[in-house]
């Protein structure tokens with residue numbers, strides 16, 4: 001379970017949220033909503049331990065993430081605003097690097113299958129700088145198929161994706177939740193989930 005206790009964050013002089021108490025149980029999704037600049041990305045980065053809150057804490061399985069360090073990061077998949085790809089590496093190479101950094105030992109066939117499922121057959125060997133924006137996002141999202149992490153924190157996973165890709169990500173989310181995974185995501189789109197328990201958090205109101 002992921003929890004926050006009285007979490008407060010400031011950026012410059014602006015307080016984005018105060019005393020946030022969240023509880024995301026296994027098998028559930030938290031959809032963080034709010035206008036531009038309301039603090040969604042800041043909250044997601046704080047949940048990942050990438051931004052230090054003004055006060056309060058984030059807990060994973062009952063332990064403060066500060067004390068878990070690498071043990072927490074191994075259980076986490078973070079998909080940020082930028083796809084986080086190396087532009088001169090191919091799609092396959094990018095996935096291999098991401099898997100190695102996450103400590104996942106994967107057979108090359110698994111990487112090729114993941115790219116195929118994301119509709120990237122034929123584009124596996126091109127440097128990703130030669131792919132379209134949506135294709136780059138698909139490469140980054142292929143990690144969802146390969147990761148063993150129970151907690152997915154996804155910042156705008158649907159942006160720049162076409163209808164088919166959005167449908168596929170919805171299926172992957174539903175599968176992850178059905179297996180007891182947890183998801184925290186932001187999206188400005190209304191995305192109906194096929195199944196799973198969904199809660200909403202509105203920031204900046």
Ligand SMILES: Nc1ncnc2c1ncn2[C@@H]1O[C@H](COP(=O)(O)OP(=O)(O)OP(=O)(O)O)[C@@H](O)[C@H]1O
Nearest residue numbers: 011012014016034035036037038039040041042043
């Ligand atoms: N590095 C930074 N230094 C100072 N202020 C920042 C920094 N990054 C973000 N902010 C400010 O924090 C506020 C919240 O930003 P954040 O990116 O969390 O919003 P958001 O809800 O994710 O927005 P969007 O929907 O546009 O992605 C904004 O007002 C922004 O200007």
